[in-house]
Amino acid sequence: MDKVLTVKNLSKVFGEGCPECFDLTGPEHDTNLCPRCGSIVAAHNVSFDLYQGEILGIMGESGSGKSTAVKCLYFDQPPSSGEAIFYDDGEQYDVFNLNAAQQRRLANHRFAMVYQNPHLGLNFDISAGGNIAERLLMSDVKNYAEIRSRAMRLLSRTEVQTERMDELPKNFSGGMQQRVQIAKALVTNPPLLFLDEVTTGLDLSVQAAILDLILEIQQQNKTAMIVVTHDLGVIRLLAGRTLVMKYGRVIESGLTDQVLEDPQHAYTQRLVASAL
């Protein structure tokens, strides 16, 4: 199996930060707010490996730092410290030490993100097809006919009616907007995909269809994915391995069935016990 990503000691502090931020925050202090300097320790010492075709779940409640971790990896936010190595076609990339142009290149070609809020992932001023075209243009596909046919193929694969590809995203339902986001993400066939609460807030039937689509993509494209969610059901369905985060720390990690059936940490035990 091929390794796609190694993350070591990723940390992200919002605010000035002080030497005691890490010692005074975390699950044992029941806060991520440093009492000394008022900074938020959103993530600290997050480390993991990810292999080709693997889905890693990151589970935790709001404010646990799970989204921060993937946002740093997708260059939405610079990390405060830490290292991430991306392995691609025999090459290694020291992700956080690339220059802005190189980072954009990775984000546009080799990584993709699907956000909970479609406004973050889609440009609402241009059509669904235009959104997909935009990502292709950024990754240097310039031929109009090719762009159009690839956009159409992806939309039909994600079950968006291709007759509607020239409509604006605002005309679509929430579930359809997620499908357009997924189509846009997949159009460059990225080996690494980040999914941040992608089914949160959708109808159950729509959730199920989107989750099935994600599994199908995993099986057909061997895409490695990081799935951030607070939903145990999503974790159970998608993830082979799971990290549990609280107050910016990874408090537990393991095989998903083990984390859910034999949770080790007190917090995970409470979390699993509160499942519906």
Place this chain on the structure above:
Amino acid sequence: MNQKPILRVEGYCKYFELHEQQKIIPSSDDVNLEVYPGKLTALIGPTGAGKSTVLKGIYRTYLPTNGTLLYRTENGQQIDLAQADEHRILELRKTEMGFVTQFLHALPRQASEDVVAQPLILRGADKSQARTAAREMLTAMNLPERLWGISPATFSGGEKQRVNLARGLVSRPRLLLLDEPTASLDPVTTEHIIRIIEKLKNEGIAMLAIFHQPELVTRMADHIVELEPPAGVDKMLKEIA
């Protein structure tokens, strides 16, 4: 016994630490057993003896507290399942280890034949080949063809269990863990399924099984391991309290 075991469990212990209740629950204590290719080792003992806990520890659904679970892989490597890397365990589950429980976990929107085909698809098999193999397995299980395209969610207990077994057996694991595979089945179906298990055993699959009915143990087991509920359950709770 001149054949080498595929699995040797030595001193397996599993205690559950329940933080909320501040309790430690011993579930398995000092379990020792061996499983051989083409043989069936049966776990027997009363409820609470930790039979399922042993299977789940081997499959790593439970994290063993203590002991070694030495597994010999297809290419002759010895791996301690208690310590092995998670990716390694996922790989073994995909290619070498199967687990059939009393319950079928399947998506309510998935056709039975797809539920059965899934392990093969995960292994990278072609979709139509996987489906053909799944159909053969369902035929062997005597599941009426009209049910293949339907989700097992609405099936009877016996029908569900046949789908469950078909899925566990379709990828021909080297080591098969069976947790009461014939519980909730009528005698005719039980007989049918036992014959299939027998056949697979004769083909060389190593099996570790829990059977509800004692006569199945007598009939199927080459080795019997008797477990008792961990001693000192009450004592330990008092010690902690």
